[in-house]
Amino acid sequence: MTASAEPLPTVPRTVTGLSWDVYHGRACVWCEVLLMEPGARPVARVEEYAGVHDLSTTVWGCAPCCQARGVGEAP
Template identity: 45%
Template sequence: MTAAARPLPKLDTLTWDQSSGRACVWCKKLLTTGAVHAGTIRERMGAHNLDTEVWACPLCAAGEGAAADV
């Protein structure tokens, strides 16, 4: 299952927990069971590939969490 289609934030706006998959990409709450793959943020810096896989909490993935208020 993947999160509902919505724009992912820029990589430089994420916290360490968000970019490492420990927190929801949208509401920043720490993830436990039920995390949903939200997608991959694709970025490059020169020759360096900065692609980052991000995850969402079940509420934000369903469009009901804090991300729905934005």
């Protein structure tokens, strides 16, 4: 019998709770490691507005997290 894999965290639906580094595209959205190595990819656009203020941002993933989730692979 094999143990079921732990579910991977999903991309947040709002910018609330994102760290400064994640919000500004400097850290991985899943593991929050700074994106210093090549292979980082844009993962999703998180859109949020506060009245007329656009708080939307593009969140990025590091190479190991993207590979584990199949982000950026050809279908």
